[in-house]
Every structure is written in structure tokens, then in C-alpha cells.
Amino acid sequence: MKYLLETEKLSAGYGAMEVFWDLSLTFEAGRTTTIVGPNGAGKSTFLKTLMGLIEPRAGDIRFKGQSYVKEPTWNRINDGLVMIPEGRLLFSDLSVEENLIMGAYPKKTRKSMEKNRDHVFQLFPRLKERRNQEAGTLSGGEAQMLAIGRGLMEEPEICLVDEPSLGLSPVMTNEIFSIFRELKEDKMTIVLVEQNTNQALKIADHVYLMQAGKVTLSEPREAVDLQRLEDLYFARTA
Amino acid sequence: MELTAQAIFTGLLMGGFYGLVAVGLALVFGTMKVINLAHGELVLLAAYIAYAVESQTGINPLLAMPIAMAVVIAASLITFYLTNKIKKDRELNSLILTFGLGIVLTNGLLMVFSADIYSTQSAWFMEGLVIADSLFSMRSEMLAFVVGLCALGGLYWWLNHTWHGRAIRSVSSNRDAAKLMGMNPTKAELWSWAIAGVLAALAGVMLYVTSVIHPPIGHSLTIKAFIITVLAGMGSIPGVLVGALMIGVIEGLTTTFFQSSLSELASMTVFLLVLLVMPSGLFGKKAGH
Amino acid sequence: ANFVIGEHTPLSGKLARVGTGSHRGVMTGIKVLNDKYAGQHTFELKTIDDESSPAKAVSAVEKLASEGVIAFSGGYASGVIGPASEAANKANIPYITFGGVATALSQRGHEGFFRINSAAGYGKALVGLVDEMALKSVSIAYSNKEATHKMAGYIEKKLNEKGLKVSTHEYDAHVKDFKSIVNKIKLRDRSEAIVMVGYESEYVGILRAAKLLKPDVKAMIGVWSLATGKMAKEFPDLMENVYGTAMLPFPVSFNSPKQKLFYEAFKTNFKDEPSYLEQFGYVQTRLLGEAIVRAFDKNELNLKGIADELRKTDEETISGRVRFDEHGDNPEFVQRVGQHQKGKIPLVWPASSKTGEKVFPGTPWQ
Amino acid sequence: MNIKISALMLGVMYLGVPFFLGDNDYLIGLVASALIIAGVAVAWALLGNLGGMVSFGHAAFFGVGAYTSAVLTMDYGVPVFVALVVGGVGASLSSIFMMPALRLRGPYFALAILAYAEIFKILATEATGLTGGAGGLLSIPSLPVFAGVDFGTKLGGYIVILNIVTLMLITYYFIRRSSYGLALKAMHDSELATRIVGVPATYLKVVMLLVSAFMTGAVGAFNAHYINFLEPDYAFSGTWTVFPIVAAIFGGYRTLSGPVLGALFIYLVDQLVFKNLIPQGHQLILGVMLAGMIILSPSGLLPVITNLFTRKKADNKRGEAQHA
Amino acid sequence: MLKVENLSVNFGGVRALQDVSFEVQTHEVLGLVGPNGAGKTTSFNVLSGTVRPTAGSVTYEGHDILKSSMHQRVTFGIGRTFQIPQPMHELSVRENLIVAQRFGRPDGKVKQERIDEILESVNLLHKAEADAATELALTERKALEVAKALATEPTLLMLDEVLAGLETTSKKLFMQTLKNIREKYSLSMIVIEHDIETIMNMCDRVVVFNFGKVIADGDPEETFRNPEVVRSYTGEVPA
Ligand SMILES: Nc1ncnc2c1ncn2[C@@H]1O[C@H](COP(=O)(O)OP(=O)(O)OP(=O)(O)O)[C@@H](O)[C@H]1O
Numbered sequence A: 001m002k003y004l005l006e007t008e009k010l011s012a013g014y015g016a017m018e019v020f021w022d023l024s025l026t027f028e029a030g031r032t033t034t035i036v037g038p039n040g041a042g043k044s045t046f047l048k049t050l051m052g053l054i055e056p057r058a059g060d061i062r063f064k065g066q067s068y069v070k071e072p073t074w075n076r077i078n079d080g081l082v083m084i085p086e087g088r089l090l091f092s093d094l095s096v097e098e099n100l101i102m103g104a105y106p107k108k109t110r111k112s113m114e115k116n117r118d119h120v121f122q123l124f125p126r127l128k129e130r131r132n133q134e135a136g137t138l139s140g141g142e143a144q145m146l147a148i149g150r151g152l153m154e155e156p157e158i159c160l161v162d163e164p165s166l167g168l169s170p171v172m173t174n175e176i177f178s179i180f181r182e183l184k185e186d187k188m189t190i191v192l193v194e195q196n197t198n199q200a201l202k203i204a205d206h207v208y209l210m211q212a213g214k215v216t217l218s219e220p221r222e223a224v225d226l227q228r229l230e231d232l233y234f235a236r237t238a
Numbered sequence B: 001m002e003l004t005a006q007a008i009f010t011g012l013l014m015g016g017f018y019g020l021v022a023v024g025l026a027l028v029f030g031t032m033k034v035i036n037l038a039h040g041e042l043v044l045l046a047a048y049i050a051y052a053v054e055s056q057t058g059i060n061p062l063l064a065m066p067i068a069m070a071v072v073i074a075a076s077l078i079t080f081y082l083t084n085k086i087k088k089d090r091e092l093n094s095l096i097l098t099f100g101l102g103i104v105l106t107n108g109l110l111m112v113f114s115a116d117i118y119s120t121q122s123a124w125f126m127e128g129l130v131i132a133d134s135l136f137s138m139r140s141e142m143l144a145f146v147v148g149l150c151a152l153g154g155l156y157w158w159l160n161h162t163w164h165g166r167a168i169r170s171v172s173s174n175r176d177a178a179k180l181m182g183m184n185p186t187k188a189e190l191w192s193w194a195i196a197g198v199l200a201a202l203a204g205v206m207l208y209v210t211s212v213i214h215p216p217i218g219h220s221l222t223i224k225a226f227i228i229t230v231l232a233g234m235g236s237i238p239g240v241l242v243g244a245l246m247i248g249v250i251e252g253l254t255t256t257f258f259q260s261s262l263s264e265l266a267s268m269t270v271f272l273l274v275l276l277v278m279p280s281g282l283f284g285k286k287a288g289h
Numbered sequence C: 001a002n003f004v005i006g007e008h009t010p011l012s013g014k015l016a017r018v019g020t021g022s023h024r025g026v027m028t029g030i031k032v033l034n035d036k037y038a039g040q041h042t043f044e045l046k047t048i049d050d051e052s053s054p055a056k057a058v059s060a061v062e063k064l065a066s067e068g069v070i071a072f073s074g075g076y077a078s079g080v081i082g083p084a085s086e087a088a089n090k091a092n093i094p095y096i097t098f099g100g101v102a103t104a105l106s107q108r109g110h111e112g113f114f115r116i117n118s119a120a121g122y123g124k125a126l127v128g129l130v131d132e133m134a135l136k137s138v139s140i141a142y143s144n145k146e147a148t149h150k151m152a153g154y155i156e157k158k159l160n161e162k163g164l165k166v167s168t169h170e171y172d173a174h175v176k177d178f179k180s181i182v183n184k185i186k187l188r189d190r191s192e193a194i195v196m197v198g199y200e201s202e203y204v205g206i207l208r209a210a211k212l213l214k215p216d217v218k219a220m221i222g223v224w225s226l227a228t229g230k231m232a233k234e235f236p237d238l239m240e241n242v243y244g245t246a247m248l249p250f251p252v253s254f255n256s257p258k259q260k261l262f263y264e265a266f267k268t269n270f271k272d273e274p275s276y277l278e279q280f281g282y283v284q285t286r287l288l289g290e291a292i293v294r295a296f297d298k299n300e301l302n303l304k305g306i307a308d309e310l311r312k313t314d315e316e317t318i319s320g321r322v323r324f325d326e327h328g329d330n331p332e333f334v335q336r337v338g339q340h341q342k343g344k345i346p347l348v349w350p351a352s353s354k355t356g357e358k359v360f361p362g363t364p365w366q
Numbered sequence D: 001m002n003i004k005i006s007a008l009m010l011g012v013m014y015l016g017v018p019f020f021l022g023d024n025d026y027l028i029g030l031v032a033s034a035l036i037i038a039g040v041a042v043a044w045a046l047l048g049n050l051g052g053m054v055s056f057g058h059a060a061f062f063g064v065g066a067y068t069s070a071v072l073t074m075d076y077g078v079p080v081f082v083a084l085v086v087g088g089v090g091a092s093l094s095s096i097f098m099m100p101a102l103r104l105r106g107p108y109f110a111l112a113i114l115a116y117a118e119i120f121k122i123l124a125t126e127a128t129g130l131t132g133g134a135g136g137l138l139s140i141p142s143l144p145v146f147a148g149v150d151f152g153t154k155l156g157g158y159i160v161i162l163n164i165v166t167l168m169l170i171t172y173y174f175i176r177r178s179s180y181g182l183a184l185k186a187m188h189d190s191e192l193a194t195r196i197v198g199v200p201a202t203y204l205k206v207v208m209l210l211v212s213a214f215m216t217g218a219v220g221a222f223n224a225h226y227i228n229f230l231e232p233d234y235a236f237s238g239t240w241t242v243f244p245i246v247a248a249i250f251g252g253y254r255t256l257s258g259p260v261l262g263a264l265f266i267y268l269v270d271q272l273v274f275k276n277l278i279p280q281g282h283q284l285i286l287g288v289m290l291a292g293m294i295i296l297s298p299s300g301l302l303p304v305i306t307n308l309f310t311r312k313k314a315d316n317k318r319g320e321a322q323h324a
Numbered sequence E: 001m002l003k004v005e006n007l008s009v010n011f012g013g014v015r016a017l018q019d020v021s022f023e024v025q026t027h028e029v030l031g032l033v034g035p036n037g038a039g040k041t042t043s044f045n046v047l048s049g050t051v052r053p054t055a056g057s058v059t060y061e062g063h064d065i066l067k068s069s070m071h072q073r074v075t076f077g078i079g080r081t082f083q084i085p086q087p088m089h090e091l092s093v094r095e096n097l098i099v100a101q102r103f104g105r106p107d108g109k110v111k112q113e114r115i116d117e118i119l120e121s122v123n124l125l126h127k128a129e130a131d132a133a134t135e136l137a138l139t140e141r142k143a144l145e146v147a148k149a150l151a152t153e154p155t156l157l158m159l160d161e162v163l164a165g166l167e168t169t170s171k172k173l174f175m176q177t178l179k180n181i182r183e184k185y186s187l188s189m190i191v192i193e194h195d196i197e198t199i200m201n202m203c204d205r206v207v208v209f210n211f212g213k214v215i216a217d218g219d220p221e222e223t224f225r226n227p228e229v230v231r232s233y234t235g236e237v238p239a
């Protein structure tokens, strides 16, 4: 088993529209892979498909060598495949603390729930301050922190992260990336989708560029040149 | 004074029972946004099972509880299974579905048990219970009240302190997010319908031992339960308790100091006033941003 | 000849219980008619469930009319009977009933509208009983339905005229708990008797509450649906000493040939004990049948012919004497009163019909 | 498509029904009864679909309209046709009491209206002087002879209710087509989003409530003169809420003709078919049919019918699937 | 043209805004920045009428707008976007704009060319017939927010993080579009963004919030050098 997670000729879409097709990507254990790409390229859709929130049209997903396409989302979570979604897929009428507690739903994480919660509170003191506030009334940035915190409560083995810096202040963005850097050092496998290319590349081991439903570049971080990447982006928009 | 005390006492007992009837509906409503218009009929079904068991075997109708639960849980799960088949406009379409099932149940009961009225034969339940020489109730009413409080309390604890309970609340809050926490939403919903079945069975047997049953009351039970659920605020258990007791006491007081035929008027008026001041019910969360 | 009689009755919906009872009486009537005229005439009954709804009763009448029925036996509750008999009138078909006692029904000038009972008959019985008890004060608890509302008003008025102190308590049919009402009677009215004007499940509720609170009254009295064998069997501990209107005692000692005829026919058909509902249904159908035969013999089988013949009726039936005045009402109608006594219901009022002595004072808890 | 079906339906109702069933009072009566439910269903759907407000209390308007018209004709000698309109106006006026409920949403609104309906019913029972109390009103005047036609007959009544329903459908159609219709549609799930672009949401809701109440009231008034009888339990019966809702959703409440088709279908099938199958308890089959139908065709009856007309069409959509 | 004075908002115990005052001049672009939860969105909510302040006053072109209803404010010329996009459900993208034009403009006229022009400018023309609620990617939903606000033809446009999540190139293009629109229709704007570069590029002036208070107000370059701002917000001195 070379790769922790891989896809083979994966296709998915909504209704009559095909968003991406024949995607074969690989994610190595313990490493951080960054997927960048213009808006609407299908990055979020790809992550959701990996999680089983969207049913693929064709192709295969393999986790630890096992085919995963038929596996329901909740089993993937229990196996350690976790996603921190973009936007706010929060439990908006539950309190901040309850949201975090729900992150510890997978059986193996329940024991360490309190420890993890305190850790998250330490990372995001604002959440601790607002632990009894309804999640739906949080500010945009606070909600983002909560989504990240809740994801960490799930003790991921591999974590798919969709635009974590969205709506965060510059200080907070730095904070987030240093958290991911630490996780990476703790050997967590990370798949990061991010528009903040600059920051994202700093922690990446491997980079994919996704454009209009296709991977147009796949290179180890060392080989990627920021300028070239931007040019490639531009090639589409021009 | 004595009148007032008795009126409030009667009202509280009544309210406890109302709460028991309403809470199953509130649970399903809170978790799936499905208004189970057959809920009252499920309660009634349990009551008829208690009747059937008592009249066939002569044993205490409370002992019919296991059978009542088994049947009502099964019925509740069938309802769940069917509502789950509706993929579009579930909130509205489930109205039709459960309304249809309610009709089926009412008419089924009518065919099997005829339109006669029934009540328990066991005199024990009707014995008086006198508190402080001046507050009167039947044993069965006190029993129903206690069962109601325990059921509500237990459910509240379960929803807030067990993983199953929390899962139910999460699924109702955001299905996709719940999946991402490793929950199987369908399983969680199945649980809440099964528990609604348990609660309906409890309520039904209590109904049978406290009062008289005949087929058309299923519908009025549904309406009462629904009113209390909305008064409570979407799926709030403390809200159900407070709302039910409030309605019970208002009815008791109006009957005593005006007349019974105005008690509905009074409770509806209070219901409206509460909603106009608190548009999401007594314990409802504010409707989003 | 073959005579087709139409019937609309509530077999489902709110009034299913009484509708079913009435329907069984009507069927018994048809059976007896067929036996009597075997070889000459046949009677056929077409029944439609009106689901306790006026609109559906109207379409039932219209449907049956279009299928050629020559008369209607039908209905329950004045609110349903009103529009249904209106439709029968439009179709020029006579209509006989016992299910609606609202006065207005017979004041519409319908030539073919007949009913064998009247509110006054029930009222007279209750007032007579109370009078005989020589009470000073009475509380009336009544349902806010049409018939009960009117009936309570009638009793109140009559008792007031006799100088009794009367308090009234209107309740809603949906009410589940009667303790508050009974408690008011106990602590505030302090009446000597409670009169209940309502329906079965409400009687059970009131009696239970009374048994619990034990107001200091001498008698518990109800109108229809109370002094029945069913109630005696289902709620023995609640019914003891309770009064209610009845035509016949329970268990019925069917002595006269007329009574026997009904009882046997009913028993073979339904394997059950008849109640007043069955009796009324039976009587109205039989009277109608006889009138039809007479009209047929005169070759006048139409609205006018049947109505004329009905108006000539004057018969001692198992529900008492029946004749019809110009409005189609039965001025002779008087109810009797029975009292639950150890599972039996002897008639205790009027003196002329007595089959037992009343236990007075007496309540279920005394 | 929907419009075509509506037109076809109206054609059948105006020409076919009188021609084939005209002399069968029973059948015409059934269809008229179904149309009464259809009328309330259309009014309900208008509020539910365009106003985004599901009401559980349309019986309130039905009852108020009925009593207004009955009392006016009986005690004040107002001509019946005028009274029908005034009945609608009366229902609209009664809806003013409900305006505070407009700030409620979803089930909260639905049940608040139900509470109003209950309150109205009790008031009608208690206001004995005006309404005859629980005893109700008997011998309410029938529809009159007008321009030489006796509208008091079954057929006459049928024509009147058919016209009422048609007018309602036309009104519905024009409201829906207007830009108000768009805004109303948008308000459904996203009231905030519509207010923030300047839509006076409350005002639009008020208008819809008034219109829907008027329509329901007029139908209720018609019914009073058609059945010649009223009592509070009947006039404010939950049936006048439940059956129209069921009919509207069943038929397809987001469509124009759905509620009418739904009402006709449910009422007629139940009365003509099921009732003959099981004389007592035929509603059991109705229940099964409702449940089954809604699972099989969640958008209601109309799509099923539409599909019958336009067999295939959907198959052309798959084309884009192959890219590689 | 807009004057906010001594505004305070409390949510239970949370004091989201405390005694906040600021102004926007005609044709000015004001940046609103500050840490997460500082109260930026809340102040938009007060201005547009979704939140009622506990104290304070707001005047817009002479109107005391706190007294006006939400839709009246739109006709006065205040348009806004939501941080979490709020499309009108059940309508297509184009229909969203039709409603906005019809009800947002004082004269209630709907001009198709104008709608096309707006869609073009936010790069949504190709999605005009798509279902607004379900068929758009995150950034497309944000673009629709802007388009809807523009369709009401505002004089003051309030943008809440509409550029967040856009790739660098699109961000630049979009910024340019906004600038053009501002020139063409002579708009004033209030912009909430967390990207310092964007703020510097677009804004004439910035107001910095922290814990519900205004801690700085002035020229962007200068303000971003203010040590308090750096400590609480930017974290590093911008290049
Ligand atoms: N629920 C949906 N239904 C239909 N189409 C959708 C849906 N969600 C997204 N799309 C479309 O799918 C395409 C890819 O969307 P996706 O959200 O995956 O893009 P993305 O790469 O994550 O973009 P962004 O950077 O904006 O987040 C877009 O064209 C979008 O319009």
C-alpha cells in the first residue's frame, strides 16, 4: 500500500452537469497535499465526493487499499477519513460547545473528548469565551474556527480541508496555518484546498492544480514555482 | 380557594398527560420536521391494545404495555419508512402521508373495535387519591402525570447526555454535517421514531386507564399534541412540559371560573398571545439570523 | 310489489356509534316487514353512509332518489337531517326519522317530513321525575351541541317554573376532565341532584368525577344513551342508582307480542341486546312500511299518498304511542325513566309504566 | 403545459359535465361538492404557494363567509348573489385579526391560524343572537332565479360554483405571472434575501392573506346557500381545512390546476368508487391511496397527468455525459 | 452621506458594538476591518435593518433610517451583500435580479439590458438560468450577492467579504470591475475584507474595529502601521 488514499478515474457532477471526470489522484500517508485551482474548478465537489457526500458517476476511491465508493460517509469517518468543510456546515442551533462535542462522535474519539475540547479551546480562546452561544449566531470567522476545531475533535488520520482561511483575519490565518504545520509534524495526512496559494504552498509536500474538472499539474512542492502556477491560472482566465 | 386549588391541581395533572401525548410528536417534528398527523391515532392504537388485552385476559391493562409498545413502535417505524420514501417537499407531503395513515388507523380501529366506547374495568385506577384533604384525583390521573413527567425528564436527559440523543439533535440540525461527524442520519431518525412509538404507547395506555376511548378522539389528540409542540418551540422538551402544564391549568381555571365550553377559547387565545410575543414558541430558538 | 326504501345514516365519523345502532333497528324493521308481507310484497333497503356530514347526506339522498327509492328512513343529528330532508323534499320523497329533535325541522312546511319522537318527550320525562323527587335545587351539565343545548334549556325553564333553583354548566364535547365542573357543583351550587344532558363518554366522565369528589346529591340523572344495557355491562361500578330515559326495562322482559316480534327478529340478526336506538329505528321503519303498503293498495304510491297514510297512523308501538300532527311531529311521545340497579334497569317513572321502585336518595357512591 | 391542462379542464367542466350529467342531480351535486373543496383548495394554494404560508385554519374564512352571507340574506334581505361577495369581504375583514400572525413562520403560522379558526368557531357558538348558536341556521335561502335561470337547482349551483372557481383561477394566474408573483415565490424560503433587495414582504403577505380569505369566504358563502344549513361545528369544521389541503398538495399545490384536479379526483373517486367497494369505512382506501400516491408521485397528481400527455421528452438530456 | 453615531448592539451578554461612530462621504470607498467577531457584519446588519441597535443613530442622506423598514432603506439607495450568501431560493439567477430591479429601484422598472450588463460584470452571465440556491459554487454565490445588490441600483453599496475565497487573478479582475462600477454609477461603498492588499487597493479610508469598538479611522497606509491595529489584526507590518 503505497498511498493512504487514491482515486482512479473518478467522475462526479450535479444533475446533467459533469463537474470533473477521470480524476486519478494519490495522497501519501503523513504528507500534505495541496489542491489549488480557479473558482468553480470542482475542488469542493472533489472533496465531497471523497467523503461520499456526493455519489461518484464512475471510477474508484481507495482508502488503505480498500475500495471505498460504496462505503457510506459515516464509515469513512470512523476509519479516520475526516473533512473540514468550506462555508459553515455547522449545527447552527446547537451551542458552540455541543458542536465540538459532536466532533467526538466517532467511537474511538469519545474517550479523549474532554482533552481534545480543551485543546481546541486553547487554540481558539474565542470559542471558549462563546462556548454557550448558538453556533448559528457566530461571526463568519468564528464559525470557521468552530468548523476547524470540530474537525480536529474527530482525531483524523487523514484530514481534507476546504478553504480553511476563508473569512479569517490575517492574524488568525497565520494561526491556522501554524496549527496545520504542527499537525503535519505530528504525521497527520492532510489534503488542503486553498486559495491562499502563498501560504498553502509553504506547508505542502505535493501540489495539484485543478482546472475545469481536470488536473493540469501534479508536482512535488520543490518543483513548483509560484509564478508559473499563477501563469497557468491566468492561462484559463485570459 | 378550594375551588381554585382543585382547578389548578386538575389542570396540572391534565397538563402532565398532555405533555406525554405531545412529546412523541415534538420529538419527530424536532428531528425530521415531519408533522406526524397520525400521532394521535398511534396513541389511540395503544389504548385499544390495552383494552383488547384487558378484555380478553382480564389482566391489569398496564401489563399490556409491552404488546402496546411492540405494536406502536412497529407502526411508528412503518410511518418512518414511508415518510423516508418521500424525497421531495417532505415537510408538506408527509402531511398527506401521515394524514392518510391516520385515516387508515381510525377506520381500521372502527372496523375492528366498532364505534363503542371503552374504558378500563379495573376499579383500582378509578379510586380516589386525596391530597391534603382537599385535592382530589383518580389514581390513574396521578399515575399518568408521574409517567408523563418521567417520560419527559428521561427524554430530555437522553437527548442531551447520550450519544444517541445528541446524534438525533445533530441530524435534525444539519444532515450533511452530521454525516461528516460519523453519524448515520437514517439510523438516528429511526431511533427517534422508535422512541416516539414508545412515548405514544405510554400515552395510549395512560389514556385508556384515565378516560374513555372511541375512534374519533385520535384526531383531537393529534391537534392537541401539535398545538403544544408549537407552543413549546420546535422540539424543545422543557417547552413541551411548560406548554402542556400551561394549557392544562388554563383549561382547569376557565372551566371552574367560566365554563368548560370556553376553555378551548381560553387556551387558544393564550396560545396565540404567546406566539405573538415569542414567535418561535416558549423555548424556540430564534429563527436564524 | 317491491318497495325500495332509502336510508342515510352515519356509519363512520363522529356519530358512527349511534348511526350504527339506528341502522340495525332499521334493518330489523325491514326484516319484520318482509316476513309479514311474505308472498305479497318485498321491502328493499338501500343504505348509504353519510359519514356524519351534511353534504354527504345530501348527496346520499340525491343518489338514492335517482335510484328510485320511494321513501327515506334516516339520519342522525338535526344538523345532518335538516339539509338531507330538504333534499328529500325537493325530490318529492317522504322522510321519517327519530334522530333530530330540533324544533325548526318540522316547521318548514314539508309535507313529507315525519318524526316519531320529540325533544319535549325527553324533557317531560326528566322534569316529571325531578318533580316526583320533590327536589329544591338541581345542576344541569350539558354538552354544547345543538340537541343537548336545546334540551338543557327546556329542562331549565320547566324546573324554574316549578320554583327550583337551577344552575347550568355548559361543557365542550372534547373536554376530557369533568372534575372542575363537578367540583363547582359540589362546592358552589350545592344542588340536590345533577342532570346530565350529553352523550355516553361524557356521562362516564361526569360520573367518574362525581364518584371521586362525592358531591352531596341525592340523584344522578341523565337523558338519552344512559339507561342502556351496554352501559350497565361496561361500567357497572359507575352506573349504580343512576337514572336515564328509557323505553323498556333492561333486561327487557318482552312480553307483548309486538315486543317479542321485534326482540326475536333483532336477536336472530345481531346476537345482541337492543337499545333505544334500535327500537326507534325499528319503529319508524315499520310505520313507514305499513303506510307504504296502504298507499300502494290505494294506488297512491307517491309523496302525497304515503304522507297521507303516515298521517293516519295512530298506534301503540314498542316506543309508546305514535301519531303525527300536521307538522309531522308526534305529540304523544313521552319517554320513561329507568334506574340502574345492580346490573338491571327497571322503569321507575311514570307510575303507570313502573317495573320497579326507585332507590332514592341514591348515587353510585352511596 | 399547465395552462393547457387548465383550459382543457375548464372546457370539460363547462361543456362536458352539464351536457352529460346535467339531468343527474346526484352526480352534478357530487361534482359541485368537489368544486367547493376545490375552491378552498385554490385559495389555500394561493396563500401557500405564492405567499409561502401554509395555513391550517382556512375553515375560519369558510365559516365567516358562510355566516356573513347567511345572516345578511336571512335577517337583512340582502340578495343572495350580493351576499356571496359580501361573504368574501367578511372573511377578508376577519383576516385582519390574523395580521399579527404574519410575522410567524412555517408551522407557527399554520397553527396560529388554526387557533383563530377555533376561536371563531367558539365565538360563533356563543354568539347565539347572531348565529343561532349551536342550533345553527336552517332554511338558508337558496340561490335565486336570475335572468330567467334558476340557480337554486343542482345544475344552477354547479354553474355558479364553477364560475367562482374559474374566476379564482384567473386571478391566481395573473397574480402569479406578475412580478409580484416572482417576489412571492422568492419569499418562500428566503424572506430575508427578498427584503434586502427591497421587497415589501409584509405588505405582499397581507395582500395574499386578504385575497385568499376573500376567495375562501365566497366559497363558504356559496356553500351556505347551496346546502341551506349552517351550524358552527359544520361551518368551521376542520374538514374545510384538511380536505382542501390534501386536495391541493395531492393535485400539486404549486400548479394552477393541481388543487382543482386534486379535489375533483379525491372527492369523486372516494364517493363514486371507494364507497361502492366498502360502504362503511371506505375512507380506509382513501387513506391508502393518499399515502401511496404521495410516495409514488411526490409532486402530486398533475405531473402524472402531464406525463400522460407528453410521453417522452426527458431522454435528450443525457447527452453531455461523455467528455473523454 | 452616511453618518453613524454612537451605535451600540448587545446580544444578551455579548456587546457586539459599543458606541461606534463613523461616516461615509459621497463617492468614498470605506474599508471596514478588524479581527473576527469585532462587529463588522453586525454594523452592516444595523445599517440594512436586520438588527435593531440598543442605542445610537444612523442618518443617510438626511433620512433617519433606523426608523425605516428594510425595504424602504433599499429604495433610499442602500444595497448590501451577506457574508453567507442569501440567494432567493426557487428562482434562477436572472429572476433574482429581476426581483431586485423591480422592487429595489424607486421607479420599479425592469431593464433586461441592465441585468445582462450586471451579470456580465460579475462573470455570471453563463449561469443566468441556473437555479440560484443549489447550482452555484461558493464564489459564484458571492458574485450573485453582488449582482443582486447592484440590481437595486444603490447609491451606497455595502460588501461583506465578497472577495474572500477568490483566486488571485479573479480577485484582481473583480476589484477592477467594482472600481469601474463605482466610477460609472458614482457609488459610495463600504467594504469588509480581511485581505490587506485588497483593502489598500480599493479603499480611500479604513475604520478598524476591535471588540465592538472603533480603534482607528483614517488613511489605509497609515492605519495599518498603527501598532494597536498591527497587534490585534494584521499581525505583521504589510509590505
Ligand atoms: N449543488 C450544486 N448543484 C449544481 N451545480 C453545482 C453545485 N455546487 C457546485 N456546482 C457547480 O459545480 C462546479 C464546481 O463547483 P465547486 O464548488 O466544486 O468548485 P470549487 O473548485 O470548489 O470552487 P470555489 O473555489 O469557488 O470554491 C461549479 O461550476 C458550480 O457552479
Ligand SMILES: Nc1ncnc2c1ncn2[C@@H]1O[C@H](COP(=O)(O)OP(=O)(O)OP(=O)(O)O)[C@@H](O)[C@H]1O
Pocket (backbone or CB within 6 Å): A130, A133, A137, A138, A139, A140, A141, A142, A167, E011, E012, E014, E015, E016, E034, E035, E036, E037, E038, E039, E040, E041, E042, E043, E083
Ligand atoms: N445573535 C447573537 N447572539 C450572540 N452573539 C452574537 C449574535 N450575533 C453576533 N454575535 C456576536 O457578535 C460578535 C460580532 O459579530 P460580527 O458578525 O459582527 O463579527 P465580524 O466583525 O463580522 O466578524 P467576521 O470577520 O468573523 O465576520 C461576534 O462575536 C458574534 O459571535
Ligand SMILES: CC(C)C[C@H](N)C(=O)O
Pocket (backbone or CB within 6 Å): C076, C077, C078, C098, C099, C100, C101, C102, C117, C147, C148, C224
Ligand atoms: C333523541 C335523540 C336521538 C336526539 C339526538 N341525540 C340528537 O342529536 O339530535
Ligand SMILES: [Mg+2]
Pocket (backbone or CB within 6 Å): A043, A044, A045, A086, A162, E137, E138
Ligand atoms: Mg470550493
Ligand SMILES: [Mg+2]
Pocket (backbone or CB within 6 Å): A139, A140, A141, E040, E041, E042, E083, E160
Ligand atoms: Mg462578518
